[in-house]
Amino acid sequence: MIKKITIFLSAFMLICVTSLATAGERNEGITCINKGSTVKAVYDKGSNGTLIQKNIKVGNSYKGGSCMGRCGGGCGWGAPSAWAKDCLDHDICIVDQNGQNGLATDKNCGDEFRHAADDYTFGVLRGCRG
Numbered sequence: 001m002i003k004k005i006t007i008f009l010s011a012f013m014l015i016c017v018t019s020l021a022t023a024g025e026r027n028e029g030i031t032c033i034n035k036g037s038t039v040k041a042v043y044d045k046g047s048n049g050t051l052i053q054k055n056i057k058v059g060n061s062y063k064g065g066s067c068m069g070r071c072g073g074g075c076g077w078g079a080p081s082a083w084a085k086d087c088l089d090h091d092i093c094i095v096d097q098n099g100q101n102g103l104a105t106d107k108n109c110g111d112e113f114r115h116a117a118d119d120y121t122f123g124v125l126r127g128c129r130g
Helices: 001-019 084-097 110-121
Strands: 038-044 052-058
Touching: 038 084, 052 084, 084 110
Parallel strands: none
Antiparallel strands: 038 052
């Protein structure tokens, strides 16, 4: 029993420390956004902590990227997908910073990817259908 509690507490502390280690922007949890609404996208530029904020119309194209705010690649393939704030932040970061792979290892937008992971995984269940 003590081993299970120790593992749980270790995992909890790791999550807490990871959340605090981001530069200036924050993980909004699963925050639904609606297509057609204007939402402020926020990301940090690389590792220097400079915050970039832009008002973006959800669902529109932006500098060659499409379906801004939709979680997952592109505009989907017919399966339900979430529309969420952290996904918008990640989408705009990838387009503006020429994201290398769009994943957690991306040097400019990896932290935004990690923030959007819960939105991608659980956003549809929470009702974030745009």
